[in-house]
Amino acid sequence: MNHWEDFLVPYKQAVEELKVKFKGMRSQFILENNHSPIEFVTGRVKPVASILDKATKKEISLDCLAEEMQDIAGLRMMCQFVDDIEVVVELMRQRSDFRIIEERDYIANKKPSGYRSYHVVIEYPVETIQGTEKLLVEIQIRTLAMNFWATIEHSMNYKYQGGFPEAINTRLKRAAEAAYQLDEEMRQIREEVRDAQVFFSKNKDVIKAQNTVHHEIPKQ
Template sequence: MKSPERSPAPDVEADGSGAVRIDELRVLHGQFVDFMLDYKFAIDEITTKFNILREDLHNSNEYNPIEHINSRLKSPESVLEKVQRKKYPMNLASIRENVLDIAGVRVVCSFISDIAAVRDMIAGQEDVTVLDERDYITHRKPNGYQSLHLIVSIPVFRVDRTVRVPVEIQIRTIAMDFWASLEHKIYYKYRGQVPPNLLAELTRAAEAANQLDEKMESLHRLVDHNGHRAPISERQGGLDFSALYENLLAED
């Protein structure tokens, strides 16, 4: 049975100088939804790449530096707010060019040395292009924040086209991730106006997290020293404390 044809949508008066058609608004909305799908699919592509690396390393009995992977897609409201705040042109081409953190993937590692390994694995893939790299580990932010940020471009294959989409990848350790999560919650609670004493405590916590990372890194190297490396089944994704304990007793 054929559906009845819809009558033309009425105009909606925007102001005294003109009108905005409802059907035009629907078209714009549809275009933006389709635009955001590019980024959703880009996240799917990147997370799949990391999951393949994890499984491949596990299958080949190699050490896996990836603890876990998170992702997030900016909301349309957040994207448009940033465009307005930065005074970028309000069109899709401008958003694609200027707002590079719509799609975000975070990779959490066990040890500091894992970060470079993960970076090289993903950046070395043929269809991944590194657009920007910011090392907030070597050059820590004043508030103590640490992470390696990559902006990469990857192809997303749609039904009717192929489009290269930017994705922000953050690579950090468990300690860095825990601190960043706490800092985000505190800034959200105080709406960016964090009391000075609390800021000082956050800075001290960042230093403590950094010291923990350095200590864990030295323990990690101790486990691997002189070939005393535990089987992959025992150490997959983390530090093997039983092997560490045996090494410490042997040195005593």
């Protein structure tokens, strides 16, 4: 167990550092009263049991995990609009603190299951007391609708181990298309939504004060 803890420590550090950096990007957009293409960021290090299970399925030697398993450390960035995903990816391409290794576009090329997301694999340098370690980190960028569907599908996949009953499989594919249509509808009104959000952000303190005064006025 100590071996696994030592192995995963730099991955945990990478996740925490990248979360801070991407959340910082979001804060910069908000401070400038601009629409942030990043809604929120989450991250995790894959549990040991999941690492071993995937290594067995993919026939990856435990000695080659760092080189061949790209998602031991993983982040997810949620966006409100599909167009935001392209903005986030371009911002990542411009950064100098990590190197993009691979991009996989499952939005333009959805998986047979209906899964949509944009995956970016980066090589991220982590400073440790032993020196610099360059680790692979997988970053999934998706809309809130895509994430809702993917979360449900993941839970169902865990239950059925990929062998979905045909009726459930059909409904999941329909739900994936419904999520896609929702994203398309939101794309059509994104400018109006962004303007409203910027207006609210600029005036939220005034709105909050007005609501406070309203609630404090005694009833006659």
